[in-house]
Amino acid sequence: MQLTITNLNKTYSNGVQALQNVNLTINQGMFGLLGPNGAGKSSLMRTIATLQEADTGTITLGDINVLTQKEEVRKTLGYLPQEFGVYPKVDAVTLLNHLAVLKGITNSKERKELVESLLQKTNLWEARKKNLGGYSGGMKQRFGIAQALLANPKLIIVDEPTAGLDPAERNRFLNLLSELGENTIVILSTHIVEDVKELCQDMAVFNKGQVLYKGNPFDAIQEIEGKIWRKRIQKAELADYKKNFTLISDKLIGGSPVIHVLADSNPDGTFDAVNGDLEDVYFAKIFANA
Numbered sequence: 001m002q003l004t005i006t007n008l009n010k011t012y013s014n015g016v017q018a019l020q021n022v023n024l025t026i027n028q029g030m031f032g033l034l035g036p037n038g039a040g041k042s043s044l045m046r047t048i049a050t051l052q053e054a055d056t057g058t059i060t061l062g063d064i065n066v067l068t069q070k071e072e073v074r075k076t077l078g079y080l081p082q083e084f085g086v087y088p089k090v091d092a093v094t095l096l097n098h099l100a101v102l103k104g105i106t107n108s109k110e111r112k113e114l115v116e117s118l119l120q121k122t123n124l125w126e127a128r129k130k131n132l133g134g135y136s137g138g139m140k141q142r143f144g145i146a147q148a149l150l151a152n153p154k155l156i157i158v159d160e161p162t163a164g165l166d167p168a169e170r171n172r173f174l175n176l177l178s179e180l181g182e183n184t185i186v187i188l189s190t191h192i193v194e195d196v197k198e199l200c201q202d203m204a205v206f207n208k209g210q211v212l213y214k215g216n217p218f219d220a221i222q223e224i225e226g227k228i229w230r231k232r233i234q235k236a237e238l239a240d241y242k243k244n245f246t247l248i249s250d251k252l253i254g255g256s257p258v259i260h261v262l263a264d265s266n267p268d269g270t271f272d273a274v275n276g277d278l279e280d281v282y283f284a285k286i287f288a289n290a
Contacts, residue, residue: 078156229266249279
């Protein structure tokens with residue numbers, strides 16, 4: 001199955017153009033949608049998930065028209081938004097069972113087996129009788145994935161799923177997403193570059209409602225090979241370097257800025273060559289669109 005987005009546009013009533021002529025083709029596997037906060041990623045995800053209307057354009061999932069056949073999409077969609085609520089005084093088994101009923105799984109034996117299987121898959125079996133209000137952030141995210149998988153979806157959308165998770169919970173969650181991507185289209189919308197680098201075979205860099213790059217993360221890194229230059233400077237020099245060079249990022253290390261510059265050759269003979277990574281790709285694409 002393939003998700004195809006063609007010439008998609010969305011402008012809100014306040015005049016913000018959230019989506020500008022978006023074109024993407026997304027195949028089975030993990031797809032990373034990478035962009036800063038406010039880039040329009042959530043607007044795109046909500047449109048695909050049938051939660052808001054587009055102004056113009058088309059989205060198809062296989063032979064389903066996403067914009068007009070919303071009920072058909074919802075039957076095969078698993079969606080984990082950036083923020084979602086749970087009933088804090090209800091345990092995982094009870095709530096997941098209730099959600100399964102709402103999904104139309106009326107056979108009690110089938111429903112029981114499915115709920116147990118999902119709690120095992122998401123590593124929540126030992127905490128299945130614990131009220132959700134006592135879950136950690138990572139456990140709640142994994143419960144979110146469990147509910148998203150109730151309908152055996154062909155398309156899974158997760159929006160900023162690792163924000164706020166500690167390293168151990170983040171690894172557990174990413175491993176789960178990677179496993180799901182073996183048989184499903186999984187769209188991972190995030191501003192965390194490492195999540196995309198570790199998981200996704202395909203990606204897009206998104207900003208100001210536009211697709212700035214679409215391709216394989218490692219191909220993107222190869223495109224900037226030999227073009228990233230690093231230098232430690234004084235804080236007072238930063239403005240001049242921003243003015244005179246294509247400075248794509250700066251980071252304070254030990255109290256002094258360390259800058260990365262994009263150039264075909266050593267900008268002034270004083271920089272060190274470094275191997276570019278996906279973060280450099282990301283900043284370079286965002287800088288070019290600034």
